[in-house]
Amino acid sequence: MRVHVSRNQAYRAKWKALKKIEGSSEEQYGRLRDYAEELRRSNPGSTVILSSDLDDFTGVSKFGKFYVCFNGLRQGFLSGCRPIVGVDGCHLKGPHGGVLLTAVAIDPNNACYPIAFAMVSVENRDAWEWFLRLLKHDLEIERECNFTFMSDKQKGLLPAFESILPLVENRFCVRHLHGNMKRAGFTELAYKKAL
Numbered sequence: 196m197r198v199h200v201s202r203n204q205a206y207r208a209k210w211k212a213l214k215k216i217e218g219s220s221e222e223q224y225g226r227l228r229d230y231a232e233e234l235r236r237s238n239p240g241s242t243v244i245l246s247s248d249l250d251d252f253t254g255v256s257k258f259g260k261f262y263v264c265f266n267g268l269r270q271g272f273l274s275g276c277r278p279i280v281g282v283d284g285c286h287l288k289g290p291h292g293g294v295l296l297t298a299v300a301i302d303p304n305n306a307c308y309p310i311a312f313a314m315v316s317v318e319n320r321d322a323w324e325w326f327l328r329l330l331k332h333d334l335e336i337e338r339e340c341n342f343t344f345m346s347d348k349q350k351g352l353l354p355a356f357e358s359i360l361p362l363v364e365n366r367f368c369v370r371h372l373h374g375n376m377k378r379a380g381f382t383e384l385a386y387k388k389a390l
Contacts, residue, residue, distance in 0.1 A: 224258050224291070227245060227258065227261065228245060231243045231244075231245040231261070234263065238265050238266055238267070239266065240266035240269075241263070241264060241265045241266040241267075241269075242262065242263070242264040242266075242269075242311075242329060242332075242333050243262070243263050244260070244261070244262040244329065245259075245260070245261050245262075246259040246260045246261075247259045248316075258291070258293075258314075258316065259315075259316065260313060260314065260315045260316070260322070260325060261313060261314040261315075262311065262312075262313040262325075262326065262329050263311060263312055263313070264310065264311035264329070264330070264333040268308075268309060268310055268311070269310070269311075269333050269334070271302075271308065272300055272308065272310050272334065273334070273335065275302060275303050276300040276301060276302055276303070276308055277300065277301055278341050278342045278343065279300060279301055279342075279343045279344075279345065280298055280299070280300050280310065280330075280334070280342065280343070280344050280345070281298070281299045281300070281344070281345045281346065282296070282297065282298050282326075282327075282330075282344060282345075282346050282349075282352070283296075283297050283299075283346065283347065283349070284296045284297070284318050284323075284349045284350075284352075285297075286318075287314070292316075293314055293315060293316050293317075294314070294315050294316070294317065294318040294322070295312060295313070295314055296312065296313040296314075296315060296318075296322065296323070296326045297309070297311070297312045297313075298310040298311045298312070298326075298330055310330070310333075310334070311326075311329070311330055311333060313325075313326050313329075318349060318350050318351065319350060319351045320351035320354050320355050320358075321351070322351065323349070323351045323352045323355035324355040324358055324359055326355075327355055327356065327359040327360060328359050331359060331360060336360065336363075339360050339361070339362035339363045340362045340363070340364075342360070342363045342364070343363065343364040343365075343366060344356065344360070344363050344364070344365055344366070345365075345366045345367070345368065346365070346366075346367065346368065347367060347368040348367055353365070
């Protein structure tokens, strides 16, 4: 029995099976409130915030922002990690897009230690201010001058730092600085002098 299934046919079959098992992405977003409630129930003390926006045209509630900081991760950071936090944002691929914002630290074994994450619809100053405000509360940042934040200068992040955490030390990822210098035409000798 010889059967030939094209790549297109396999993709469509997989997509139909996933839709039947998991439902559509719209249905999944509709269940996000239940997921947030389950996270709160199963992880007491965790910060789980889901906010929705009202669509101006249809008047229907739509996804706005989603923030999670598990209590176990927060307690681990407070009890054993250095006060160095890396923040980053990456665009989500898929039918609805959005941006994933993350905060990580370095644990005592020099490994990455996740602290919190958030999903937002766009990466801008407001989204970063919202994320940093929640992170500041969760990490109990009272003496900002004791903390260092590392980033790659995402859109809206520096003004958000100035607004929410004005006294923290800001450092930038060398990989991105190197890329910027390379695009600007720096030679290898100029790299050494600059770094």
